[in-house]
Amino acid sequence: MVLHPLLGIEEVPAVEPYLGRVGEVFREFREPDSGRVSYGVRLLDGARWFVKEAVTDHARESLARGWAFHRAVRHSAIVPQVHRIAVRGGGWAVVMPWREGEVLYCPTRSGPRGRTSPESPLARFRALPTGHVLRAFDRILDAHLAVEAAGHVAVDFYDGALLYDFARDATHLIDLDEYRPGPFVLDEERLPGSRRFMAPEEFVRGAVIDTRTTVFTLGRTVRLLLDAGDEERAWRGTPAQQAVIVRATRADPGDRFENVHDFATAWRAADGRLP
Ligand SMILES: Nc1ncnc2c1ncn2[C@@H]1O[C@H](COP(=O)(O)OP(=O)(O)O)[C@@H](O)[C@H]1O
Ligand SMILES: [Mg+2]
Incomplete structure (x- = not known):
């Protein structure tokens, strides 16, 4: 069975190197002090995804809250968090479909x-x-x-x-x-x-x-x-x-x-x- 490189994976040692291995990181979003880093990644099948990682305790808390919110609420205008990947050493990265805009x-x-x-x-x-x-x-x-x-x-x-x-x-x-x-x-x-x-x-x-x-x-x-x-x-x-x-x-x-x-x-x- 071939696992999906983002949706089929439960844990990675570190997010950015992993994304670089399974695809191409074509955008990076780093907002100073936000404690979050996000990536636009294009996989080998051409599909584009948005991956957001929390790197501080405060950001982890907010990302966990966001994950709970997305379990409870679905709507076609709300870009869903469809999967989350544990990052070794603590924390998570959430996976969302990439949206043009x-x-x-x-x-x-x-x-x-x-x-x-x-x-x-x-x-x-x-x-x-x-x-x-x-x-x-x-x-x-x-x-x-x-x-x-x-x-x-x-x-x-x-x-x-x-x-x-x-x-x-x-x-x-x-x-x-x-x-x-x-x-x-x-x-x-x-x-x-x-x-x-x-x-x-x-x-x-x-x-x-x-x-x-x-x-x-x-x-x-x-x-x-x-x-x-x-x-x-x-x-x-x-x-x-x-x-x-x-x-x-x-x-x-x-x-x-x-x-x-x-x-x-x-x-x-x-x-x-x-x-
Ligand atoms: N699903 C998505 N597809 C494409 N770009 C996105 C998506 N989600 C967010 N972005 C872009 O990434 C930036 C950072 O995402 P955001 O969710 O606001 O992160 P943060 O929690 O760090 O504020 C946004 O301003 C937007 O430009
Ligand atoms: Mg924002």
Whole structure:
């Protein structure tokens, strides 16, 4: 029996040399301080895969969380973690199918003007006809309906978790490693994440993080994506859509939609589509 070089292997001594032996590493992602190193690898059969390895304790913890999340949640827009390989000496590497596309924003690679310079992926995305943006958001929303149905809540969702394929108009969700079962009580100073996507309660130790928090993040996501610029001064949607966002992003969680399902129903009604 010939084992698949990634899916059929349970343990390797070290990730990078192993990938180099079974294929060609054609991309490497090393973000300083993240504790994670990822590789794009092309196997001899031509198939491309994405392999992410955690190299610090903190990163291992988050990768383990991500693995549990992917056991619980499946959706066609969420790039799955299909296998994990133990690394001798401790730790894991997770294997995901490679997806074509550009991450809309990357704090390290995109540079200081990563959200504003016209050639940045986010600016190009914002310049697309609104139908593309609405379709992309609908995929994000649909994925979060699956997250909610599985009893999980969003943590650390931002434009860096969106891989958009401009050629095929396809949206993929990556890097959801901080998602977790909810509701839960925040036992730290704050949650990880990009401030502009985060609800106020994510900065309050002892606060309850639940589906209303996810609603806030999704409201912010569409507010930011459906704007021609980065300063929220060039809204491209309708007043009805804006009204749904206002309710989704109220400071007091009690004033928001109760869950993603209710938000999605209101959003799709405002969007002129049936729920
Ligand atoms: N399945 C994938 N296919 C292709 N590229 C990917 C895939 N997943 C992630 N990437 C790319 O790798 C980068 C790092 O992945 P990410 O999951 O964000 O790692 P980290 O946990 O270190 O933030 C992303 O910004 C994206 O460009
Ligand atoms: Mg990332």
